[in-house]
Amino acid sequence: MTEEKTKAAKAKAPAGGPTIRWDDSKMRSVYANVCNVSSTQEEVTLLFGTNQAWRSGQKEVAIELSDRVIVSPHAAKRLSRLLSSVVSEYEKRFGALADTEQVK
Numbered sequence: 001m002t003e004e005k006t007k008a009a010k011a012k013a014p015a016g017g018p019t020i021r022w023d024d025s026k027m028r029s030v031y032a033n034v035c036n037v038s039s040t041q042e043e044v045t046l047l048f049g050t051n052q053a054w055r056s057g058q059k060e061v062a063i064e065l066s067d068r069v070i071v072s073p074h075a076a077k078r079l080s081r082l083l084s085s086v087v088s089e090y091e092k093r094f095g096a097l098a099d100t101e102q103v104k
Contacts, residue, residue, distance in 0.1 A: 030048070030066055030067055031050065032048035032049055032050060032066065032067070033050055033051055034048070034049045034050065034051050034063050035047065035048050035049075039073070039076070041073075042072070042073075043070050043071065043072060043073070044070070044071050044072070044073055044075075044076035045068060045069070045070050046068070046069045046070075046071070047065055047067075047068050048065070048066055048067040048068075048069070049063045049064050049065040049066050049067075050063070050064050050066065051063055052064055
């Protein structure tokens with residue numbers, strides 16, 4: 001981890017709370033252009049994958065799922081707030097994103 005990230009993580013620690021150290025030694029990076037979410041009372045499941053369809057007009061589109069992340073509802077709410085904040089900052093810098101919601 002870079003020294004800047006370490007300093008930023010320590011700077012965000014709550015007053016009197018523990019210092020957070022982000023250990024990225026086992027982290028891997030993947031690309032996903034598709035995400036699906038489902039939930040139960042106890043957990044929220046996020047499925048990530050890649051749309052392999054390159055031709056328009058296909059009757060069936062195969063999504064290659066690569067990762068599943070399961071979090072508690074509390075962690076999902078924190079993630080939702082973090083993502084909203086990141087998108088808001090992005091749009092302030094680069095302009096509004098078109099709404100591409102495809103929820104049915």
